[in-house]
Amino acid sequence: MKIGIVGAGLGGLLAGALLSKENEVVIYEKLPIVGGRFTNIEYKGYNLTTGALHMIPHGADGYLAQLLKKAGCNVNIVNSNPDGLFRVNKKNHPxxxxxxxxxxxxxxxxxxxxxxxxxxxxxxxxxxxxxxxxxxxxxxxxxxxxxxxxxxxxxxxxxxxxxxxxxxxxxxGGPGIPIGGCKGVIDELICVIKNNNGKIITNHAVKKIEIDDKCYINPGENDGENEEEFDIVISNLSPKLTENISNVKIIKEKEPIPSKGIKVSIGCKEKFIEHNGVLFTPECERINGLNCPSNVDKNLAKKGYNLIMAHATQIKDNVKNEIDIVLNDIERLFSENNISNYEILHIQTYRDEIPVNHASNGTDLNPIVNDKLYLVGDGVKGKGGIEVEGVALSVLKVVSEINKIK
Ligand SMILES: Cc1cc2nc3c(=O)[nH]c(=O)nc-3n(C[C@H](O)[C@H](O)[C@H](O)COP(=O)(O)OP(=O)(O)OC[C@H]3O[C@@H](n4cnc5c(N)ncnc54)[C@H](O)[C@@H]3O)c2cc1C
Known part of the structure; x- marks a missing residue:
């Protein structure tokens, strides 16, 4: 079968890697880079990320790890030990x-x-x-x-x-960190897709998906140069964005509700976190937790430094105020540990068209729209699928369904 995939985020690439073994796969990505919210950004000697905190919720044994193995990806995921500690009364407790x-x-x-x-x-x-x-x-x-x-x-x-x-x-079990961070996973997926003769076309925004007897990506584009016919289309965009550019009604009842967050990346010489799990911070006003992925792969931080990532749910709409609250939390936490010499490398907010999840857990839609159009990604996570584990569950469901057609 000829399968067109719109979007080269984790969902699109994972589906592409699994399906390219036995099908002709073409993946379209609007950006010059692939990986969506799950890849690295190099900055000042650190490997920051486009979204995720370099962490896979169920580590080396979860749904994502299993599908990566099945696709033939060689990703080394180091399980966290302990999974997490809880900071209460200025002490970290199991x-x-x-x-x-x-x-x-x-x-x-x-x-x-x-x-x-x-x-x-x-x-x-x-x-x-x-x-x-x-x-x-x-x-x-x-x-x-x-x-x-x-x-x-x-x-x-x-x-x-x-x-x-x-x-x-x-x-x-609990979380794990892939060697190479998010990009360690993405690079392996690209490698498998290319080895299977799949195509990844970057800088190519899909403007239209038409599902009829056949499926078309960008039908009627100028001289037809960009128009392509497929047996099946998989969209890695959110259900809403997919509906906006296709001729198919996808959201029939409740619209998925996105979840919003703020991420802060911090560089620091001192060991603020000693372990490779999550430090949950129930007493902070906004920050929910922090991790230190460079405790697993030191190449994620500048030589001699640590990369610490803090995440907060965005509660109120005034983003500037929310960021101020997050920065106050960070200052308090670091000063409790007598660390004054840390650098805020990057503050990112995730909402609107780039949220933390296109569907907050419990509001996800079914990834199977009909027998020609399928969705993958964090708008269609399976039940109980935390973030990329949920993305993997959506891919598992879609790939099993497509294999049944064959
Ligand atoms: C702050 C933050 C922290 C997170 N932390 C974690 C974590 O630690 N662990 C974890 O498991 N998950 C985490 N997540 C969630 C995880 O990053 C996402 O669930 C996952 O990356 C989503 O992948 P996706 O394939 O669904 O979508 P995306 O990554 O959004 O991929 C969609 C792709 O489609 C492309 N695209 C969009 N429109 C078009 C178009 N018209 N034509 C062609 N291409 C198009 C986009 O450019 C993008 O590359 C975090 C997310 C955020 C934001």
């Missing part, structure tokens, strides 16, 4: 010790809640915030987790998603 920080009554309540969550014995129709709100510290911790992993407040996170995430966590 999850298992968290309930020692509350009174006996709340400790018993909290342990019961954690046990019920593990076995799925909870009301699926409430939010995670409602589930946690009886214990203030549990709510703060829940908010730091959903803020870091989903860019959502716990009250905006459906319990059903948390149950699926918990299942995935017990199945695959």
């Amino acid at each position: 999850y298992k010790n968290i309930f020692n920080l509350v009174g006996l009554k709340d400790k018993i309540k909290g342990l019961k809640m954690a046990a019920n969550l593990k076995i799925g014995k909870v009301d699926k129709d409430i939010s995670f915030g409602e589930f946690l709100e009886d214990i203030p510290l549990a709510l703060d911790i829940g908010n730091s987790f959903t803020g870091w992993a989903l860019s959502l407040n716990a009250y905006d996170t459906p319990m059903e998603e948390i149950l699926e995430i918990t299942k995935n966590y017990h199945k695959f």
